[in-house]
Amino acid sequence: MSIRLTILCENSVDRVSPYGLLGEHGFACHLQTPHGNFLFDTGGGMTIMTNAELLGIDFSKVKGIMFSHGHFDHTGGLKQVLEKTGPLPIYAHPDLFNERYSNNGGKTRDIGIPWPRVELEKLGAEFFLHEGPYEVAPGLLLSGAVPRVNKQETGDPNLLVLSDQKKQVTDPLQDDLSLFINTDKGLVILLGCAHAGLLNIIDHAIKVTGQERIHMVLGGTHLKFCSEEQMTATLKRLEELDIDKIGAAHCTGLRGARMLAERFGERFFSASVGVEIDL
Numbered sequence: 524m525s526i527r528l529t530i531l532c533e534n535s536v537d538r539v540s541p542y543g544l545l546g547e548h549g550f551a552c553h554l555q556t557p558h559g560n561f562l563f564d565t566g567g568g569m570t571i572m573t574n575a576e577l578l579g580i581d582f583s584k585v586k587g588i589m590f591s592h593g594h595f596d597h598t599g600g601l602k603q604v605l606e607k608t609g610p611l612p613i614y615a616h617p618d619l620f621n622e623r624y625s626n627n628g629g630k631t632r633d634i635g636i637p638w639p640r641v642e643l644e645k646l647g648a649e650f651f652l653h654e655g656p657y658e659v660a661p662g663l664l665l666s667g668a669v670p671r672v673n674k675q676e677t678g679d680p681n682l683l684v685l686s687d688q689k690k691q692v693t694d695p696l697q698d699d700l701s702l703f704i705n706t707d708k709g710l711v712i713l714l715g716c717a718h719a720g721l722l723n724i725i726d727h728a729i730k731v732t733g734q735e736r737i738h739m740v741l742g743g744t745h746l747k748f749c750s751e752e753q754m755t756a757t758l759k760r761l762e763e764l765d766i767d768k769i770g771a772a773h774c775t776g777l778r779g780a781r782m783l784a785e786r787f788g789e790r791f792f793s794a795s796v797g798v799e800i801d802l
Contacts, residue, residue, distance in 0.1 A: 526662075526706060526802040527555040528713070528741070530794050531574050532566025532600065533772050538797030541577045545570040546796055549596035550715060550743050550773040554704075558660040559586035563702055564715055565600030568637070572603050574796055582607045589665055590615040591715020591742075592699045593623060596773075598636040601643060610647025614659050616668060616698030617652040622685035623694060631683070631691070654697075656731050662705040668697045669719035669727045675756040676720030679748050701742075703728050706802040708767070710734045714742030716774050721746075721757050725764070738802075739768040741794055746783075747776025754779070758786050770794035 530537075532551035536544045549566035553575070562585055565571055575582060585608055591597055593615070605611060623635035640650070651657070655667040671678075684694035699718035704711040712728050714721070721744050729735055740761070746754060761769065761783075769787055771780045772794035784791045792798070 525557060526704065528800040528802065529553040529555070529578060529580060530772065530796055530798045531578070531580065532564070532571050533794060533796045535793065535795040536797060537793060537795035543577055544574055544796050548773075549599065550591075551597070551600060552713060552742070553580050554663070556660065556663065558662070560584045561586060561659065561663070562588045562604065563713055564589075564591050564597040565604055567596045568599030568603060570796070571600035572607070578797065585611065587612040587614060587659060589659060589700070589702060590619060591701065592616070592696060592718060593619040593621060593636045594634050594716070595637050596634075597715050598638075601636075601648070602638050602646065605643065605646040605648055610649065613643075613648050613650045614657060614665055615650065615652055616700055617654060618698035619650075619652065621694075621698070624683040624685070624691055626681045626683055664703040664705070664732060666701045666703060666724065666727060666731070669699065669701070669723050671719065671723055672726065673720060673722040673756070675750075675753045676722055677750075677753075678718070678720075679745070682718075701728070703732050704802065705732065705734070706738060708802060709736035709738030711739045711741065711802060712737065714740065714744060716743040717745045720753075722760055725760065737764050737766050739770065739800075740766055741768075741770035741772070741800070743773035744771060744775045744779060746779030747774050749779075754782060758782065762786065766790070768792065770798070770800070
């Protein structure tokens with residue numbers, strides 16, 4: 524099955540040409556597949572339209588959008604995309620619209636999806652919200668909620684959610700989803716932010732797909748915010764799996780990217796805006 528992935532939104536820009544590509548804090552990936560074209564996340568809304576036009580991505584051919592989770596830097600471009608495409612199915616977890624906050628540096632700010640559901644539905648968004656794994660198209664399996672089983676991965680205490688009692692509590696981010704792509708080269712794991720933990724996501728991918736051969740891990744790994752114990756365990760596991768390619772983006776951070784590059788050499792690449800991957 525021939526698939527092309529194109530990074531539309533990311534913190535950095537890789538390509539010199541075409542001129543005018545923009546970076547932003549966020550992530551979005553376009554998937555061109557034999558079963559139609561899809562978006563995985565939409566970035567923060569500042570760059571997706573400009574970058575798509577420059578990269579020759581035609582949103583009129585998009586059949587659906589998948590969301591990794593409900594933070595603004597992954598969902599902020601949805602309204603603009605819908606205004607361009609018209610009605611589309613949206614695939615995500617039921618917690619997509621939870622009220623979310625960040626408390627980094629002692630300052631609390633709203634980081635949830637910036638658009639009310641009713642406003643998006645008026646633009647044609649049809650939400651398909653599933654807790655478990657969901658096959659969006661043949662060979663494209665949205666992970667569903669990922670079990671948290673590895674003790675090294677403890678989540679981010681600075682990310683908060685509004686409880687039923689209207690109090691801010693640590694966000695378990697049960698809606699953190701990844702996309703498992705079945706290819707002739709092996710399994711490709713496309714990440715949004717990996718809030719569920721890369722170790723947990725890999726274990727879940729192998730379990731639900733039945734595939735142990737992982738060709739590529741691509742996207743935001745959240746290693747920027749992890750402990751030394753988690754970093755060590757993650758690098759070890761990736762090495763054990765003998766993964767062909769590791770594409771770091773977004774919340775991997777400079778420290779995480781450097782350590783991945785040092786460990787995996789030519790197998791590592793930066794998944795910046797403009798990067799195209801043929802599977």
